[in-house]
Amino acid sequence: MSLEYESKTDNDNYYINKIIDAVNTLDFFSMKEAIKEAIDMGVSIIDIIKKGVLVGLEESGEMGLILAAEALEDEIILKDEEEQIRLAKSRAYSGKVVIGTIKGDIHSLGKNIASIIMKSYGMDVIDLGVDVNPKKFEEFAYLPEVKVIGISFLLSSVESRIKEVMSLLKKGELKNKVKVILGGAAVSPEIAIETNADAYAIDAIQGVNIIEEWLRNKNF
Ligand code: B12
Structure with missing residues (x-):
């Protein structure tokens, strides 16, 4: 998690928008990739979920919800041990x-x-x-x-x-x-x-x- 997070708002928006697009289009692999990329770039988990996934879900409904939940589970909950420890x-x-x-x-x-x-x-x-x-x-x-x-x-x-x-x-x-x-x-x-x-x-x-x-x- 980058300490520069606060000063990189435009950059964060770029990664958040990628998550929104992937959730909107129900593209599971892009969701996973976009979430992983955002984590790697230091975007906070709460922004990833609140500003990215949940906003994307406004368009994509139940199927989006299930795919996004799986993608989050794969990329954050199961894999990112360092983040869990932090x-x-x-x-x-x-x-x-x-x-x-x-x-x-x-x-x-x-x-x-x-x-x-x-x-x-x-x-x-x-x-x-x-x-x-x-x-x-x-x-x-x-x-x-x-x-x-x-x-x-x-x-x-x-x-x-x-x-x-x-x-x-x-x-x-x-x-x-x-x-x-x-x-x-x-x-x-x-x-x-x-x-x-x-x-x-x-x-x-x-x-x-x-x-x-x-x-x-x-x-x-
Ligand atoms: C995926 C899914 C499954 C998967 C679960 C995979 C897994 N690892 O979780 C599998 C295929 C295993 C499954 C099995 C079954 N399922 Co199912 N399943 C679903 C489905 C499609 C999505 C659920 C989901 O993950 N949503 C995404 C998550 C992110 O949403 P969520 O759980 O609501 O969580 C959000 C909030 O509620 C909140 N939240 C959740 N928990 C908590 C706790 C606290 C404390 C707080 C504060 C917040 C909070 O946080 C989340 C983000 O905001 C729903 C349909 C639906 N739309 O809900 C049916 C559904 C829940 N399943 C249903 C049924 C009937 C079953 C089965 C009985 C089917 C069967 N005949 O075998 C079995 C039950 C097995 C069992 N004993 O539990 C029914 C339940 C009907 C009912 N009201 O009783 C539903 C509603 C489908 C339907 N329309 O009929 N299911």
């Missing part, structure tokens, strides 16, 4: 965020994107993976630094599992220790209310903004 070191908040896809659901792309965006904001994230047992969320919620639990789910059929996690997290000493945010394509205001979650997010950026507010709150 993100892990640049903590901006006290308190950890635990994220995972709930038991019965193996969708990982959105959860992985949410996780990388949180890290790029300087959050310390523990990713439990997919098909996570409600008991495991509870176990991690007891860890001293854990303040937020993020649950991802894309299948409506797993709502009962979310309720299970919530009943484990909203009792005893955990009740005021951790806040819970729901994310993933199956979230809705109704499910957030029914499950008694503290919040839900329609996308990763909204989620990270909510979590940021929680972590900044000294009384939490």
Whole structure:
């Protein structure tokens, strides 16, 4: 990640525009190439996602979303170990965020994107993976630094599992220790209310903004 990033705005725009074009035209290999190039040129991950991929998706719809998620996963989440280490070191908040896809659901792309965006904001994230047992969320919620639990789910059929996690997290000493945010394509205001979650997010950026507010709150 280049330290000159701030002063290279025109250059960044060039790489960001390449990402937008690739996402618009649903060209998977160009997406991967453009994302890789932008990373190599020192464009921040958050700009790559927010100004590049998400803007490109306004035109290209669901297929673009799936391809872009795969491209991000290949280029940022799985490969760029150096970037992962850098993100892990640049903590901006006290308190950890635990994220995972709930038991019965193996969708990982959105959860992985949410996780990388949180890290790029300087959050310390523990990713439990997919098909996570409600008991495991509870176990991690007891860890001293854990303040937020993020649950991802894309299948409506797993709502009962979310309720299970919530009943484990909203009792005893955990009740005021951790806040819970729901994310993933199956979230809705109704499910957030029914499950008694503290919040839900329609996308990763909204989620990270909510979590940021929680972590900044000294009384939490
Ligand atoms: C790709 C995909 C798959 C892939 C998953 C690959 C992978 N590694 O993830 C595969 C092929 C494995 C798959 C399997 C199945 N799938 Co599927 N799948 C999809 C698809 C097409 C895209 C999902 C996706 O990755 N989107 C891209 C990501 C980036 O979006 P996202 O997950 O919403 O994440 C964003 C936000 O929601 C947010 N976010 C996500 N998680 C979190 C968490 C937190 C805490 C926060 C803050 C934010 C956040 O961040 C992301 C960026 O903003 C959707 C259709 C759709 N449009 O959603 C169907 C879909 C989710 N699948 C569906 C189904 C039914 C299945 C299967 C049951 C099919 C089958 N009969 O086998 C199986 C389920 C297997 C299982 N047990 O989980 C249905 C679910 C219907 C429902 N409401 O219940 C959908 C909606 C398709 C449909 N229209 O019917 N699927």
